[in-house]
């Protein structure tokens with residue numbers, strides 16, 4: 001992945017897909033701003049990157065917070081020109097059917113899984129433009145294109161991320177900022193930690209490949225889209241789902 005001579009912001013990089021992405025981008029030469037709400041996890045990822053000879057800084061904060069967002073762009077540009085934004089921070093949220101879904105739980109999922117993606121793009125794009133172009137990768141889900149019972153807020157937010165990504169691509173691709181979204185199937189990360197074995201078995205059965213995905217299998221797609229080899233790829237929604245949506 002050609003991501004050298006630039007910096008990248010990865011939100012929610014203390015765990016799971018964000019962590020694997022931060023490690024992979026750093027391995028391939030990007031200087032990475034490792035964001036998470038959890039300071040211990042963000043610092044551990046930075047330590048891991050540095051131990052492998054890479055460049056990274058932790059930026060502990062809430063990816064929905066506009067003050068933090070502005071500071072992340074500033075920090076990234078002190079490392080190297082910001083040319084990659086990976087808007088990944090997200091939560092599963094409450095589980096309930098639509099008619100019983102709590103309003104506050106809805107707002108929380110929309111705030112992190114959708115509003116934060118918008119606000120981070122809004123801050124990242126002008127800086128990426130000023131630095132000569134680059135790539136934004138927004139982490140949606142298979143649930144950006146199909147439904148899932150008892151997760152109305154999550155499904156709504158992820159569908160919205162897919163559409164918002166296409167719109168931003170129309171606006172900025174000619175100026176050199178490619179914008180894509182990624183749709184992972186169910187990936188074995190701490191996000192699924194609250195599920196019991198029976199629920200995980202049910203999820204496995206929905207993936208024709210016969211297993212859940214691993215975080216690094218998603219990170220490989222993200223790093224490819226972030227890098228120069230993906231130079232003609234913009235405005236698209238890229239599945240990495242073990243066949244889930246082909247079933």
Ligand code: NAD
Nearest residue numbers: 012014015016017037062063089090141184186187189191
């Ligand atoms: P994870 O729980 O392992 O990691 C998410 C990280 O984001 C955590 O470290 C958490 O502390 C951080 N975070 C949460 N809210 C934050 C906020 N407001 N500001 C900053 N950091 C915050 O989850 P994951 O599975 O790696 O998920 C990453 C992304 O991938 C999410 O957007 C998720 O919706 C998406 N996704 C996950 C799966 C899956 O099955 N795991 C499938 C499709 C899409």
